[in-house]
Amino acid sequence: MNALDEKIVRATQAGLPLTAEPYAEIAKELGVSEQELLSRLQAMLADGRIRRIGAVPNHYALGYAANAMSVWNVADAAIDRLGAAVGALAFVSHCYRRPRRLPDWPYNLFAMVHGRNRAETQRHVEAIKEVLGDALNGFDTLYSLRILKKTGLRF
Amino acid sequence: MDELERRIVNGLQGGFPLCPRPYAAAARALGLAEKELIERIGKLLSEGTLTRFGPMFDAERLGGAFTLCAMSVPQGEFERVARLVNAHPEVAHNYERAHRFNLWFVLAAAERTRLSKVIQAIEAETGYAVLDLPREREYFVELKLSA
Structure with missing residues (x-):
């Protein structure tokens, strides 16, 4: 740059x-x-160095109190196609492919999901499960309990 | 937040114009005056509904190296380990999550080799293993949190 x-x-x-x-x-x-x-x-x-220009809302201030990192073990052959489909869902704010670390960590797809409460977030997780269908080999939902540090990325 | 502010938050999460009078152009699209839009954005920022108004950068594409790390720490050790992790300036965010892997943090540095050194240092200081989960691919996400 x-x-x-x-x-x-x-x-x-x-x-x-x-x-x-x-x-x-x-x-x-x-x-x-x-x-x-x-x-x-x-x-x-x-070129994508700027994702977008505009308002960056505070999830909590908008009433999104149940923020979860959903993690999915998706068949390698299908992950790029399905990752794009999960990223397109309205309640997903970030969606990444990351490596598995076996045996401790079998999940290769990460989707941040936002709901006003846990029941709503659970419904979102169910919707992702449907998108993944037969390519899904297990998943987990990790709710955030506490922010321990947030300095932001500064240059 | 009133109806107008809702429209601003929902309608301006992207696409803010790159032209000499961007607030005027954005205001026209929302059916309000330039001055009113500027005032409302200021209010939304000062009350914390918006954390920022401007370009959102993709830190990874700007250069530098990043990774997401996870640790599984017993409850009795959690605060000590969290303090040791946070003491590293490369730790940008750190969250406690409800899971066996209960400590999740993002590392940012100029180079990938630096990330590995920080991970080794954290493992040595805390006595617990670190899962290193760098992003391999990002799937396109359209921004659409609705107010």
Whole structure:
């Protein structure tokens, strides 16, 4: 990543200014033209370094109190197709393939699931189970009990 | 949160425009004035409904190395082990979860070799094994938490 992109990440990771021309303000701070800043942001959005631009809600403030990491043992031949299907479900916020660590850890698909209460989250887990069908060889649901540290990823 | 704020939270989780007057453009799409949108976003941020408003970066694609780690720690040892783990600056998030594997944390460093060193250090300091579960693939997720 070039030096300007790194500066843009640092200048925007805490959020955009709440002013009518936020990009002009950041561009001025960085000593580049607004057009250059906009085209760098566009490039980062296109290659996935920026996932999206907008509001980042606090799950708990929206009433999503039952947040669980659901973990699934999915047949290797089917995982990429089914992982994409699970990622598309409305209540899944992150969906990753990770390695199994046998014998302790047989699960290779991770899906973060959000519900207003455990009953709702359980229904979401059941819906994932249906999507996975015959390719599923076991699963577990790990509710979060406590945040022990949250520093965020800073550059 | 009123109806208008609900519309803002639901409608602006992505797609904020890259143009000179983005709030004006986004406000038009939501049927409100630029000034009103800016004020409401400020309110949602200050009351904690939104944690941030702006670009959301994919830390892994920006460079650097990350992994998710899990440990199975007996209850009586849990607080001690959590303190030892948290003391490492590479530990970005750490959660207690209801499971045999009850301690889950994300490690972030400039290079993969550094992650392995931190994992070895944590195992040596705590006396418990660490499962190293790096992301192999991310499945596309559309953002859609509804308020």
